[in-house]
Amino acid sequence: MASLSFLAVFLVHICLFASFSSAEDPNIYHEFEVSYITASPLGVPQQVIAINGNFPGPTINVTTNNNVIVNVRNKLDENLLITWAGIQQRRSSWQDGVPGTNCPIPPKWNWTYNFQVKDQIGSFFYFPSLNLQRASGGFGGFIINNRAIIPIPFATPDGDITILIGDWYTRNHTALRKALDAGKDLGIPDGVLINGKGPYQYNNTLVPDGIDYATFEVKPGKTYRLRVHNVGVSTTLNFRIQNHNLLLAESEGSYTVQQNYTSLDIHVGQSFSFLVTMDQNASSDYYVVASARFVNETHWKKVTGVAILHYTNSKGKAAGPLPEAPNDEFDKTYSMNQARSIRWNVSASGARPNPQGSFRYGSINVTDVYVLKNKPPVVINGRRRTTLSGISFVNPSTPIRLADWKKLKGVYKLDFPTRPLTGAPRLETSVINGTFRGFIEIILQNNDTKMQSYHVDGYAFFVVGMDYGDWTENSRGTYNKWDGIARSTVQVYPGAWTAILISLDNVGVWNIRAENLDSWYLGQETYIRVVNPEATNKTELPAPDNALFCGALSKLQKPEDISSATSIIINESKLFFTLLMIICTLIPIFY
Structure with missing residues (x-):
């Protein structure tokens, strides 16, 4: 006994x-089998990238401080990496899933990601980062919920809906890659998908029979949180719902000042949360629309994504013309002013109980300033390439972080220029030398005729200013130094600039890239290396036991x-x- x-x-x-x-700190487990399947989202059979046989992949739903463990089995015929856009792997760029940091997962192999979503909330997504693979799928939503003790700054929604929008080609990523390698443009997309499906037949001429479309079922009188992500190739999309207001509430981990929009431009790589109240009558369903912006070719009329918002007591199909996109053909400031109107909710808590606005970024001294300028593609050594500040980035065969760990020399150069080069553009593995706990100002100058958006891994940055023309020192007088939105992906309008501020408190090697897949693939990126000069093991996690080796360390x-x-x-x-x-x-x- x-x-x-x-x-x-x-x-x-x-x-x-x-x-x-x-x-x-609970563990959240996922098994991802990444493989090819045949699908016909635009009525044409094609090869897409699926996760566990599904296109798009599953939504990962976790809570602040959870440990996320995703075992990825690569059933593709080429290397694979999964990156977690906007997820700040605190102290561990080992899990970032981009080629400058991690060796790829070879075909028929599996590799386990293991990271903590520490001090984060919000709406994000994941996708394959290599060789234009995102153009064929492999993406899915990623939700980080508040802990129960941390209130959200609005009433708890009656439902949560993930919506993935993006331009789409019926050619798969390998065909698109060959076109870019041959010096060609990708051309006009064949359509816009919503949750991996083509448009509802709102027009018999533009949309053929037999297209499968997305339907979102809702209950009358209820309020839903719609998390909308632009996972496309290179096209800004205007998102709107027929007869419904979009109350903006959050963007990439930051609660926003709540404002109503009839439509919002969502640029490539960006994520937004809207609160939408189902306050219309149920005489019919309603259109959900994602249409191309900043294009003028008449053929683009076919490139419109249309899904259906279906009330449970609806009495008929959606009818009438699609709700109109902004009519600003002769007003290039409309979309920019809309972007400027998105402000940080400085009274709301984020992942911690202290207010988000307690971080007074406007009063911190800037330690480094970088002007990153892009231009239209150029020819370097006989190949068509894109550049940032005159440098077209070449990914090393040995990832930068791996080279640092094993003290391998000559893999990269810490010489990325603070101002654009004035000489001929060149191919380089040139990296920004970040100052640990410094406060860096980056000006993104778009001297191309196309809209661009840029993403920074490992951080949320403050969007403090944007305007048309060339940035100058005097432009700082227009900065928002109080409630500029903190996010991970920002747009830069053609012939314009955007200024961001980043607090470099996350040790590692972090990617700064064009989110437009064609620009990224052709070299429009770099990395920022942030190293703690003190001898300590507290500011970065050690390399994982399952670290992959490649290049000179194969x-x-x-x-x-x-x-x-x-x-x-x-x-x-x-x-x-x-x-x-x-x-x-x-x-x-x-x-």
Whole structure:
């Protein structure tokens, strides 16, 4: 009997440990099998990239401080990396999933991502980062919810809907890649998809029969949170819902001042949350529209995404013309003024109980200033390339972070210019030398005729200004130094500039890139290297046990799939804790 009592006490202690471990930082597990499937989103059979047989992939739904563990099995015929756009892997660029930081997952291999969504909330998405693969799919939503003790700055919605919009080609990513390699433009997309599906037949001439379209079912009188992501190739899309207002509430991890819009321009790579109240009558369904912006070719009329908002008591199909996009052909400031109107909600809590606005970015001294200027594509060494400040980035065969870890020299140069080069453009692996805990100002100058958007991995930055013309020192007088939105992807209008401020508190090697896939593929990117000069192991996590090796360090890589053991350990650990919690629930019954 004494031995049974001792066993009971022992099990109680173990259960307490398990409950504390589980409650503090829970693990969220996902298995991703990435493969090709055949789909016909625009009525033409084509090869798309699916996750677990589905296109688009599943939405990852977690809570602040959760540990996210995703085991990726690469069933493609080429290398693969998954990147988590806007997810700030605090202290660990090892999980970032871009070629300048990580070795790719070879075909038929699997590799396990393991990172914590620390001090974050909001709406994001993931996608494959190599070789234009996102143009064929492989993307999905990523939601980070507030912890229960942290209030959200609006009433709890009655539902949550993820909407993935993007321009789409019936040619797959390998065909698009060949076109770019041959010095050609991608041309006009074949359509716009909403959640991987083509347009509802709102027009018999423009939309053929048999197209499968997305339907979002809602209940009358309820308010839903719509998380809308532009996961496309290179086209800004205007998002709107027939007869419904869009109350903007959040963007890429920052709660916004809540404002109503009848439509909003969503640029490539950007994410927004809208609160939409179903306050219309149910005489019919309603159109959900995503249409191309900043284009003037008549053929673009075919490139419109249309889904259906279906009230549960609807009495008929959607009818009438599509709700109109902004008519600003002769007013190039309309969209920019709309973007300027998006402000940070400085009274709302983010992932922590202190107000977001307690971070007074406007009063911090800037330590470094970089002007990154892009121009139309140029020819370098006989190849068509894109540039930032006169440099077309070349990804090294050995990733930068891996080279640092193994003290490998000559992989890259810490000489990215603070101002655009005046000489001939060149191919380089040139990286920005960031100052740890510095405060960097980056001016993105778009000297191209196309809209561009830019993303920074590992950080949220403050969008403090944008205007047409060339940026000058005097432009700082127009900066918003109080409630500029903090986000990870920002647009830069043709012939205009955008200024951002970044607090470099996240050690690692982080990608700065054009989100337009063609510009990115042809070299419009760089990295910022942030190193703590102090001898400490607290500001960056060590390299993971399953780190992949490639390039000059290929000899360190084991021939077998080294992460299969990790996956087994994950599953066994998951099973162990499940069994343990079952035992814990049974203890009171027997004792």
